[in-house]
Amino acid sequence: MSIPLHHPVDLLRFNTCGSVDDGKSTLIGRLLYDSKSLMDDQVEALERSADLTGGGQINLANLTDGLRAEREQGITIDVAYRYFATPRRKFIIADTPGHVQYTRNMVTGASSANLSVVLVDARLGIIEQSRRHSCIASLLRIPHLVVAINKMDLVGYSEERFMEIRDQFEEFLPRLTLRDVKCIPVSALDGDNVVDPSTKMPWYSGPTLLSHLEDVHIGSDWNLRAFRLPVQWVNRPNNPSDPALHDFRGLSGQIAGGIVRVGQEVMVLPSGFSSVVKEILTPEGSVTEAFAPQSVTVVLEHDIDVSRGDMLVDPEMLPGSSTELHAKICWLHPRPLQRGKKYLLKHTTQTVQAAVTTIEHRINISNLRPESGVEELAMNDIGEVRLTTSSPIVYDGYAANRLTGSFILIEPGTNATVGAGMLPHPTEVARPEYKDFSI
Amino acid sequence: MTSYFLDHLQYLETEAIHVMREVAAEFERPALLFSGGKDSICLLRLAEKAFRPSEIPMPLLNIDTGHHFPELNEFRDRRAKELRAKLIVRKVEDAIAKGIAVQAPGQISRNHLQIPTLLAAIEEFRFDCCIGGARRDEEKARAKERFFSFRDGFGQWDPKNQRPEIWNLYNARINPGENMRVFPLSNWTEMDVWEYIRKENLEVPKIYFSHTRRCVRRHGQWLPVNDLVPIKPGEQVEELVVRVRTIGDIISTGCVESPAESVDDIIAETAVARVTERGSRADDKASEAAMEDRKKAGYF
Numbered sequence: 118m119s120i121p122l123h124h125p126v127d128l129l130r131f132n133t134c135g136s137v138d139d140g141k142s143t144l145i146g147r148l149l150y151d152s153k154s155l156m157d158d159q160v161e162a163l164e165r166s167a168d169l170t171g172g173g174q175i176n177l178a179n180l181t182d183g184l185r186a187e188r189e190q191g192i193t194i195d196v197a198y199r200y201f202a203t204p205r206r207k208f209i210i211a212d213t214p215g216h217v218q219y220t221r222n223m224v225t226g227a228s229s230a231n232l233s234v235v236l237v238d239a240r241l242g243i244i245e246q247s248r249r250h251s252c253i254a255s256l257l258r259i260p261h262l263v264v265a266i267n268k269m270d271l272v273g274y275s276e277e278r279f280m281e282i283r284d285q286f287e288e289f290l291p292r293l294t295l296r297d298v299k300c301i302p303v304s305a306l307d308g309d310n311v312v313d314p315s316t317k318m319p320w321y322s323g324p325t326l327l328s329h330l331e332d333v334h335i336g337s338d339w340n341l342r343a344f345r346l347p348v349q350w351v352n353r354p355n356n357p358s359d360p361a362l363h364d365f366r367g368l369s370g371q372i373a374g375g376i377v378r379v380g381q382e383v384m385v386l387p388s389g390f391s392s393v394v395k396e397i398l399t400p401e402g403s404v405t406e407a408f409a410p411q412s413v414t415v416v417l418e419h420d421i422d423v424s425r426g427d428m429l430v431d432p433e434m435l436p437g438s439s440t441e442l443h444a445k446i447c448w449l450h451p452r453p454l455q456r457g458k459k460y461l462l463k464h465t466t467q468t469v470q471a472a473v474t475t476i477e478h479r480i481n482i483s484n485l486r487p488e489s490g491v492e493e494l495a496m497n498d499i500g501e502v503r504l505t506t507s508s509p510i511v512y513d514g515y516a517a518n519r520l521t522g523s524f525i526l527i528e529p530g531t532n533a534t535v536g537a538g539m540l541p542h543p544t545e546v547a548r549p550e551y552k553d554f555s556i
Numbered sequence: 557m558t559s560y561f562l563d564h565l566q567y568l569e570t571e572a573i574h575v576m577r578e579v580a581a582e583f584e585r586p587a588l589l590f591s592g593g594k595d596s597i598c599l600l601r602l603a604e605k606a607f608r609p610s611e612i613p614m615p616l617l618n619i620d621t622g623h624h625f626p627e628l629n630e631f632r633d634r635r636a637k638e639l640r641a642k643l644i645v646r647k648v649e650d651a652i653a654k655g656i657a658v659q660a661p662g663q664i665s666r667n668h669l670q671i672p673t674l675l676a677a678i679e680e681f682r683f684d685c686c687i688g689g690a691r692r693d694e695e696k697a698r699a700k701e702r703f704f705s706f707r708d709g710f711g712q713w714d715p716k717n718q719r720p721e722i723w724n725l726y727n728a729r730i731n732p733g734e735n736m737r738v739f740p741l742s743n744w745t746e747m748d749v750w751e752y753i754r755k756e757n758l759e760v761p762k763i764y765f766s767h768t769r770r771c772v773r774r775h776g777q778w779l780p781v782n783d784l785v786p787i788k789p790g791e792q793v794e795e796l797v798v799r800v801r802t803i804g805d806i807i808s809t810g811c812v813e814s815p816a817e818s819v820d821d822i823i824a825e826t827a828v829a830r831v832t833e834r835g836s837r838a839d840d841k842a843s844e845a846a847m848e849d850r851k852k853a854g855y856f
Contacts, residue, residue, distance in 0.1 A: 128564040157830045195700050195718065200693045200745045207564040209743055221720060228722040341560055350577045354610040362609050369606075371574040371724065376560065400569050400605045408560045412573035412606070425581050449720050463725055466581070525725045532706075532729040534719040 126202075129335060132211040132226040134219070134250040135236030140267045144236065144305035144326075145199065145212060151312035152327060154201035196226040205331040219246075220482065220497035221449045223253050224537055228523075231335045232261040234326075239272045239302070243285040245483055251286075252482045255293035256445065256499065256539070258516055260338045262298045265326060269318065270304040276320040292485055294516070297333070301326050339409045340518045344375030344383070344431035347465035347521070348423055352414050367398065367414035368423055373465065373520035374513070375431060377415065378406040384432040385423050386511040389549020391432060392417040410520075426467030428511045428521075430547075436521060437543020438511045442504045445480070445515075446473075446494065450528070450535035454494040454502075460535065462506055464524035470507040471526065477501040494536075504538075514542030565752055572599075572740035573606040574724060575703055579685055579738050580606075580613050582728035586685040586738075587644070590616040591624075592632035593803045594760055595689030595741060598752050600635065602740060603687075615642040617686065619674050621666040622649045623784055623805040631761040646677040664784070665808055671854045675711045678735060685728075685736040693745045694833060697848035703742050704728055707735040711854030746801075746833045747826050754819045764822065766799045766814050777810030802833045 135141040149155045199210045211226030213219070227233055233254040237247050247264075254262055264286055272278045279302045286300065301310055302321055309315035312327045324332065352367035377383070377394060384391045396416040397407050407413045415429065423429075430436055448454050454473060462471035478487040479500040487501070494500045515522030526536035562570065579586050588603060590596045603612045616636055620629065636643035648669045651657035656676050657669040678686065692699045702718055704726045719727050730736055741749070753760060771778040772791050779785050781793055784807045798811035799822075816822045847855075 125561070125563045127561070128567045156832045158832050195715070197696070197699045198692045198743070199699065200743070202745070202747065207745075207748075225720040225722055229724070336561060349574070350581045352607065352610050355613075357609065359609070365609060367609075369577055371570060398608070400566070400573060410567075410570055411562070412570040412577070414608075461729070463727065465725075466578075519723060523723045523725065525722055525727060527727055527729060532727065532731065534722075534727045537720070537722045 126205070126207055127335070128207045128209065129232065129330060129333070130209045130211070130230045131232040131234060131330065132213050132223070132230045133234045133236065134213055134223055134227075134254075135234075135246075135267075139236040139238050140305045141212075141236050144234075144265065144267065144303070144311065145210060147305045147308050147311045148210075148327065149199065149201055151308055152201055152203055196222050203327070203331060208330065219249070220253060220447060220499065223250065224257065224447050224449070227254065227257050227259055228519075228537070230259055231338050232263065232330070232333060233259045234263045234265050237264055237266050237282060237286075239266050239268045239278060239282065242282045243289065247286075248289060248483050251289070251293060251295070252485050253499075255295050255485070256447075256480075256482075258294065258519065260296055260335070261333050262295050263326065263329060264298065264300045266300060266302045267305055269302045269309060269315075270307055274302075274304075274309075274315070274317045276318070279321070299323070299329055299333075301329065340374040341408060342375055343434035343436070343513070343518070344377050344381075344429070345373040345409075345436065345513070345518065345521050346370050346377065346383075346413070346415060346429040347373055347467075348425055348427045348429065349466045351424060365416070366420065367416050368429065369412070369414040370466065371412045371520075372407060372409040374409050374518045375434075376406055376408040377413075377429075382432055383415075383417070383429045384435070384549070385421060386428050386430055386436070386547050386549065387438055387509045388422065388427065389547075390419075390421040390423075392419040392421055394418075426465075428465065430511070435546040436511050436513045437545065438509045438547035439543070440506045440509050442506065442510060442512075442540060444502055444504060444524075444538040444540050445499060446502050446526070446539075447499045447537045448494040448496055448535065449537060450533055451496050452528070452535070453496070454498075454500075454536060456493075459529065461527040461529055462504070462510070462524050462538075463527060464510050464512065465521060467508075467510075468527075469510070471504050473502045473504050475503040477503065510540075511547060512540050512543065515539035517542065565748065565755060568741075568744055568748055569602065569605070569752070571724075571743065572602045575726070575738060575740040576603055576606040576687065578726050578728060579687055582726075583685040583736070585681065585683050586614045586687065587617040587681070587683045588612065588614050588687045589618065589689065590632060590636070590643070591618055591689075591803070592628045592635065592761060593689070594749055594753065594764060595691065595744075597635075597758055597760055598744070598749055598756075599687065599689045599741065600639070601752075601756050601758055604639065612639065612641055614687075615644050615681075617644045617646070617677060617681075617683070619670045619677065620645050620647045621670060621805055622647060623666055623807055625761070625763055625800075625803060625806050625809075627761045627763050628803060631759075635759075644677070644681065646673055646680075648673045651676060665805060667805060667808065668850070668853075671711070671850065675854050678711070683735070684730060685738055687738045687740065689741050690739045691741050691744050691746075691749075695847045701739065701742070703739055705737045705739065706730065707737060707854065709733045711735060713737075713852050713854075715848065715852070747823070750819060750823045750826055754823065760819075761803075763800050763803070765818070766797050766816050768795060769798050769811060770794070771796050771798060771811055778813070780806060780809070780811055782806060 213226035349370035398414040479491040513521040651673040657672040770781040
């Protein structure tokens with residue numbers, strides 16, 4: 118058995134939105150089955166539970182519904198992750214349930230996705246739910262979207278019907294901020310255009326779902342322009358056996374944006390102290406440059422005050438910094454967002470106190486239009502709010518950088534994660550606390 | 557491809573290191589669960605990388621059922637010594653003697669007894685976080701678990717009430733007496749683990765490679781014959797060339813017939829495997845919700 122030893126394989130993360138009725142589980146099952154990613158004992162387990170509870174019908178949803186309560190109630194409660202690989206790419210699927218708590222689940226499953234697959238039933242066309250899923254994908258700035266028009270077998274594999282649905286979707290597209298959209302006609306039940314090209318739709322010359330997932334270009338999904346390193350942990354060896362390490366002081370973290378090079382000037386925010394990069398350590402050892410999203414340890418030339426929660430940035434491309442924030446918030450908890458209540462806000466590696474001062478409006482997630490006169494945000498609502506924080510947040514717009522433009526809200530006491538926030542492009546750049554300070 | 561490209565292993569590595577550093581920064585008394593199995597071997601290498609040139613800033617913890625493969629414990633002790641790491645071992649046997657763990661009548665497996673033993677160790681050392689090597693591809697209850705998995709004062713997991721995990725922002729906050737389990741390898745598959753072992757040239761216990769062993773066929777799998785797995789009347793013992801894919805207790809770990817002698821062989825075998833890794837673990841086959849039930853009670 119020979120397998121190629123060292124060809125580069127990258128990783129695509131995608132989520133699937135739709136409900137069981139749209140054939141989502143069947144589509145995932147088909148993808149796994151046809152790409153030979155389902156194992157015999159998994160198929161066996163499916164058959165076992167089919168005999169016991171399903172009246173002999175194999176239910177592919179049982180593959181992803183991992184919890185007892187889900188199987189009992191026949192619903193999907195939580196996001197499930199599945200893994201499969203082809204020789205070209207590795208894939209992580211976040212399977213997000215469609216009906217219940219769809220906003221909360223989709224935000225969870227899609228926040229780190231490169232791509233979303235929105236399932237549409239060819240008989241029904243673009244419905245309310247398809248619009249919602251696309252709007253959330255757009256709000257979360259997922260770089261790539263696939264509209265999988267499923268159940269083509271039930272509309273006679275009609276090209277006309279496919280074009281009609283594609284037009285419906287394109288009509289709605291200008292309202293969204295999606296960069297890359299692809300419509301693919303499939304029949305998950307029979308496997309048409311999922312892994313293998315369909316012989317029943319010769320009019321369609323585009324890629325199958327899997328070949329699109331294999332080919333879509335994700336190299337530019339990370340922001341490689343403005344250098345950002347939120348300091349996560351200060352690395353100071355305790356009693357090192359190597360005397361050269363006595364004065365070692367490294368700043369560890371995951372690069373959230375851009376590229377950093379040895380010899381480059383960097384600024385620490387919010388303080389504004391500047392220094393020069395002396396050394397960069399990556400998992401592969403000492404290097405001359407590193408880039409997002411690598412986890413690194415950076416050593417600076419000068420011994421300046423830096424700790425967890427600070428951010429190293431490119432002084433030529435400064436982020437924003439403020440205690441007054443304007444944000445889109447997705448509410449995730451049954452206890453609604455209360456104006457004036459103190460929450461903890463975690464942004465990159467710092468946690469500060471925060472209070473919502475104003476709820477400006479709620480966003481109708483079927484058309485992205487604002488609804489005013491809103492007193493609170495309930496679970497699954499998305500709204501625009503103003504917040505005040507106890508210390509300044511150093512940030513970028515979410516559209517430019519998902520990692521430095523996002524935050525979560527935590528309820529003190531219960532420690533529940535109650536909200537997810539996205540920040541707009543800053544209106545003014547950071548003014549360092551010690552502007553004139555340089556070494 | 558530009559040079560600013562991470563392949564899948566580099567991406568998984570960078571994610572796991574970020575998670576580990578988040579633990580070091582947010583918790584006061586974390587521990588790293590290290591059994592000497594292949595997943596925790598990767599975990600240990602990632603911890604070395606996350607914190608170097610510092611030493612790993614937390615002790616290693618292992619719950620020894622007393623039914624471990626001897627090769628595994630020998631390996632565990634040697635690796636800890638090589639890394640100058642502090643290794644804490646707590647034994648199920650001692651927990652039984654103290655009455656913390658109670659064996660159900662007629663039950664031989666000590667798998668369940670790891671739970672009270674682990675919880676007692678957490679209490680003894682006041683650990684607020686344990687890093688473990690569990691992966692989401694292993695089992696479907698695990699497929700739903702978070703990187704940061706919150707446990708209440710009784711060590712219980714509440715799958716219906718998990719904290720949403722969004723972007724790379726992990727909510728690590730707990731109240732006194734509560735506990736977090738953190739799984740940096742959540743997104744790794746069995747294949748990724750072996751590819752990483754090859755890439756990093758990591759040593760693994762010899763029982764992962766093919767060897768000759770006396771086995772007995774029971775419940776559709778080959779169990780290794782030893783003092784704890786005596787042969788029952790009518791059972792046939794065969795001498796087979798086998799290896800283990802996953803290591804649990806010596807009484808519930810099935811061996812698979814395999815000629816794989818090297819990591820490359822194992823990778824080739826994994827690529828064409830038609831059975832999941834945990835298909836050879838009797839402890840998971842007890843019922844469809846076996847893993848979920850153990851996790852709710854405080855399992856790893």
